[in-house]
Amino acid sequence: MMPMVYTVYGFAIFFMIAWICLWLIHIMALSYSKWKLHRTVDRSPPEQPYLGVSILKPLTGVDPNLFSNLETYFTLDYPTYELLFCVENEHDPAVMLVNSLMQKFPQVDARLFVGGLCVGVNPKINNMQPAYLAAKYPLILVSDSGIRMREDTLLDMVQHMKEDVAIVHQLPFVCDADGFAAVYEKVYFGTAQARMYLGADFLGINCHVGMSSLVRRCALEEAGGLAAFGEYLAEDYFMAKAVVSRGWRMRVASLPAQQNSGAKSVGALQARLKRWARLRIAMVPTTALLEPLSECLPLGAGAAWAAGELFGAEPLPFFLVHVLVWFLSDWLMLRSVQNGSPPITKVEFLLGWVWSECCAPFVLAAALLNPEISWRTRSYRLDWGGRAHELKPKLKF
Structure with a gap:
């Protein structure tokens, strides 16, 4: 009888500790x-010029918001950056859309890479590999197709890239939209996801989500480069783990990532949550x-x-x-x-x-x-x- 009592009390104490x-x-x-989010971006001239940024945009297909999402990258308020768009094949409808944007903004350094390079099972890594090898700047921003950027977002991320920091990533959030699926999405990313994400960042736990992540290229090369993570689907987690294990730090930017997918549904969000x-x-x-x-x-x-x-x-x-x-x-x-x-x-x-x-x-x-x-x-x-x-x-x- 006594062991059973101790077992009950043991479970009760466990639940109370977890609750607290x-x-x-x-x-x-x-x-x-x-304290962390939505801090005013410092626009005063820096003591040292900001490092150049190569923005990798892996694309597969189009949705109703893709054009407007990509257009925000052509109007970033940042002195030196390039846009490297990546598609798996030349027949992808995103090709025409990217070409039209490059014609609309000829002053922006932008290139399109078609075909990818197989370095593992992760299609996102395979898609980005040629662009990564051709990138010419010391900072790499990996940004998913559904992300919409404010003009000062890149500047905010770079300002968090201190000398001992190798990864600056954005808290996942969503743009405003109509419908119950949009409400569900906003509630999930603005409550449960945000709570665990911010708590993990405060405690120094790996919470890296690669939908919008700025990486110091030299630190990534120390870990084997982008190709080293082609065998994982959760390449963002293992990338952060490898980089941090080498003594670098990781920080969350003050501006959340604005996911802006054009097609929302309850089933689609739950499919993502199950995959994660x-x-x-x-x-x-x-x-x-x-x-x-x-x-x-x-x-x-x-x-x-x-x-x-x-x-x-x-x-x-x-x-x-x-x-x-x-x-x-x-x-x-x-x-x-x-x-x-x-x-x-x-x-x-x-x-x-x-x-x-x-x-x-x-x-x-x-x-x-x-x-x-x-x-x-x-x-x-x-x-x-x-x-x-x-x-x-x-x-x-």
Whole structure:
């Protein structure tokens, strides 16, 4: 009987410690966001000229917002940069779009690379490899096709690139859009994703997301260059791990990345979340055990039971207060990431938040039950440690 009692109390103490730690992360991330995000970009002349930046833009197909997204890169307020567009084949409709932009902005140094170079299973790395080899500046910005840039974003990122820093990446966020899928996307990236991202950055944990990432080329070459990460699908995580292990630091920029995909749907976002969860599980298997404790509902249920066991508290009121305070904390986090009131009503936020929190455990369960990863038209299987194998390869470079 006594071992059973000790086991119950052991689990109760574990849940209470996890609950306290998550609330500390809430407080830390919210406070850090107020200090870190949306700081005024310094436009005064620098003591030393800013380093040149080679911007790699891997493209596959087009969506309704691609033209306007790419156009923002031709109007950046930065003294020295080049645009290197990468497509897998000459028949990609993005080719015509890129050519029209280069004709519209002939004063901008821009080139188009077609065909890629196979250095591994990661199609993004293969697509960018020729442009990376041809890049002429010491800073490399890898920027996904769906990212929209403010004119001062690149300047903000470069100003964070101190002498001991090798990677400056943006907090993933989204542009304003209409529809429930857009609300769901904004709630997820502005609350759960932002909280863990900012908390990890504050604590010095690798949280690198490569959708908009500025890298010091010499540091990347020390790790084997871009090709060294072609065997991974989560190339951003392993790139940061390799660079930081060599003594470099990594920082988050003050301006969040503005994802601006032209086609939004609940299913598409959940497919992305499942893919990312499968990658996290393969890279860090303990994710499958610990990640549910970062979610509001599973953690709240466990903490409510633990409070009843340890302190005699009523579980239901404890759980309801936990959920209410978590909800209010997430509203404040979204306002901080948005830099003001988000363009959604509180009712829309409530619906999006409830949907996001209720779906989170099922997304993780789906990732656990089906380890195969679908990425555009390709499928992959991951080994423990993160290395990937393509199933039925279709494309040869």
